[in-house]
Amino acid sequence: MLICGMSYNTPMNHELRHYIELLTSMTHKELTARYKHTVFGFLWIFINPLLQMIVIGFIFPFFIKEAIPHYYLYLFIGLLTWNFFSLSLSKSCASIVNERSLIKKAAFPRSVIPISIIFSNLTNYLIAFGLFLIPILLVNTLTIYSVFSFFGGLIMLVTFIIGISLLTSALNVRFRDINFFVQAMLIIWFYATPIIYSLSQIPDRLSWIWRLNPLTSILQLMQHALIGSALPDITMLTSNSLIIAAITIFGILIFREESKNFDDWL
Amino acid sequence: MKQPAAIAIQLTDIRKKYQIHHEKPTLVEKFIKDHNETFWALKKLTLTVHKGEKIGIIGRNGSGKTTLLKIMAGITAPTSGRVQTYGRVVSLIDLEAGFHADLTGYQNIYLNGMLLGMSRREIEAKIKDIIAFADLKQFIDAPLFTYSSGMALRLGFAVAVHAEPDILLLDENLSAGDANFRIKARRKLQEFFREEKTIIVVTHYLDFIAETCDRIIHIKNGAVVRDGGLEILSQYDPDWKRPQKK
Numbered sequence: 417m418l419i420c421g422m423s424y425n426t427p428m429n430h431e432l433r434h435y436i437e438l439l440t441s442m443t444h445k446e447l448t449a450r451y452k453h454t455v456f457g458f459l460w461i462f463i464n465p466l467l468q469m470i471v472i473g474f475i476f477p478f479f480i481k482e483a484i485p486h487y488y489l490y491l492f493i494g495l496l497t498w499n500f501f502s503l504s505l506s507k508s509c510a511s512i513v514n515e516r517s518l519i520k521k522a523a524f525p526r527s528v529i530p531i532s533i534i535f536s537n538l539t540n541y542l543i544a545f546g547l548f549l550i551p552i553l554l555v556n557t558l559t560i561y562s563v564f565s566f567f568g569g570l571i572m573l574v575t576f577i578i579g580i581s582l583l584t585s586a587l588n589v590r591f592r593d594i595n596f597f598v599q600a601m602l603i604i605w606f607y608a609t610p611i612i613y614s615l616s617q618i619p620d621r622l623s624w625i626w627r628l629n630p631l632t633s634i635l636q637l638m639q640h641a642l643i644g645s646a647l648p649d650i651t652m653l654t655s656n657s658l659i660i661a662a663i664t665i666f667g668i669l670i671f672r673e674e675s676k677n678f679d680d681w682l
Numbered sequence: 683m684k685q686p687a688a689i690a691i692q693l694t695d696i697r698k699k700y701q702i703h704h705e706k707p708t709l710v711e712k713f714i715k716d717h718n719e720t721f722w723a724l725k726k727l728t729l730t731v732h733k734g735e736k737i738g739i740i741g742r743n744g745s746g747k748t749t750l751l752k753i754m755a756g757i758t759a760p761t762s763g764r765v766q767t768y769g770r771v772v773s774l775i776d777l778e779a780g781f782h783a784d785l786t787g788y789q790n791i792y793l794n795g796m797l798l799g800m801s802r803r804e805i806e807a808k809i810k811d812i813i814a815f816a817d818l819k820q821f822i823d824a825p826l827f828t829y830s831s832g833m834a835l836r837l838g839f840a841v842a843v844h845a846e847p848d849i850l851l852l853d854e855n856l857s858a859g860d861a862n863f864r865i866k867a868r869r870k871l872q873e874f875f876r877e878e879k880t881i882i883v884v885t886h887y888l889d890f891i892a893e894t895c896d897r898i899i900h901i902k903n904g905a906v907v908r909d910g911g912l913e914i915l916s917q918y919d920p921d922w923k924r925p926q927k928k
Contacts, residue, residue: 438796445793449784452825517779523756523771524797676759679752680700 494611569637579664769848777838
């Protein structure tokens with residue numbers, strides 16, 4: 417994916433290699449710079465959902481009739497995934513504006529700025545999941561098919577985050593309201609996603625809301641992979657996938673167009 | 683085997699429109715009162731730069747010089763027209779920009795070099811030269827926030843000149859660091875001027891242009907008004923006298 421490449425008279429694979437090198441280097445920068453001067457460093461990725469899990473896991477069961485199996489683990493999968501999503505989106509949305517000094521300096525492909533933020537969060541997410549496998553192995557819910565379900569969900573998730581981040585970060589350069597809008601939406605979005613509840617607790621007549629929310633299938637796939645809860649039904653999976661594809665294509669197109677003139681608005 | 687007429691930059695019918703925003707526009711402003719205050723910074727500008735030319739661009743404030751430089755650097759795109767550049771363009775504008783305060787000088791060289799278009803292998807091959815040129819000594823392993831502004835500037839200059847630019851864009855105020863470093867920077871630039879590199883300088887400092895450039899382009903209201911040799915300098919500013927060669 418080459419967005420806003422300069423027209424050098426060099427072969428395509430050279431440009432692609434440079435893009436990958438630059439992205440790797442920017443991702444590395446994000447990872448090293450984020451937790452500098454902190455004592456717990458990377459562990460914060462783990463501590464946040466852990467605290468949320470303990471609080472929600474204690475309070476929420478008072479309000480639901482049918483209990484979700486392995487509820488603490490269920491919560492943790494959702495919270496970890498949600499934090500990856502919301503952290504990536506809220507940070508990359510403002511990223512072009514925040515990195516204006518880079519934009520004004522040189523003509524590199526602009527998309528490395530938001531995508532490097534996403535990849536650094538992805539790295540943390542995967543490491544945190546690696547640690548999380550220990551309690552999962554204890555409850556013995558993993559099967560061979562977990563791998564497919566997990567990576568299917570992961571591919572959908574990363575695609576969606578890249579698409580929506582490109583879209584919002586590009587628009588935020590001209591319309592700074594976008595950033596505030598995204599922050600506000602994230603609060604609502606959390607409750608519109610099956611993180612602390614499961615979709616089976618939602619009345620059928622309202623299920624269209626979750627069909628519009630791509631995170632529904634993604635979370636169901638993750639939850640299925642790790643603790644064997646229900647898979648998303650085919651309607652849900654199809655409509656969620658189509659929305660992800662549409663937003664991602666739209667995001668790439670908007671970013672490609674807007675990135676030519678980022679400098680004019682910064 | 684150099685071809686004397688090879689083109690380095692070809693600009694065709696470049697126009698650049700800016701929207702004048704007194705404040706950052708909001709969504710509401712955009713849709714409710716669609717105010718179209720625009721300003722054409724460049725108007726149908728066509729320019730051919732050949733390989734190895736040393737060009738000085740002159741013009742009053744607001745004539746479009748900086749916009750032209752940004753378009754040649756690929757930092758912004760023209761509203762209409764065609765930009766073709768052949769070779770690596772490096773601008774010495776905003777040298778201290780693009781460093782990350784929490785990363786070490788060493789890590790920042792990699793990051794900055796890649797942003798300028800260098801590959802990892804190229805940087806690895808040149809990192810010793812870059813560190814030596816920037817003269818940072820033990821600070822190379824310290825995070826950038828511990829650097830003085832002069833040190834950051836030196837590092838920025840060192841990375842940019844080691845990026846092996848085919849086309850070099852210079853802005854005025856190229857006063858990097860202390861007297862010692864200025865001499866070193868000047869020597870490095872003179873080296874570039876002697877080589878076959880294409881150099882484009884934007885400045886109000888006519889003496890510098892007279893000393894270094896062989897082609898002068900005078901820009902006024904976003905268009906080329908004069909294009910030629912050093913005689914343009916005295917037409918541009920009748921009070922200006924060509925300095926005597928030492």
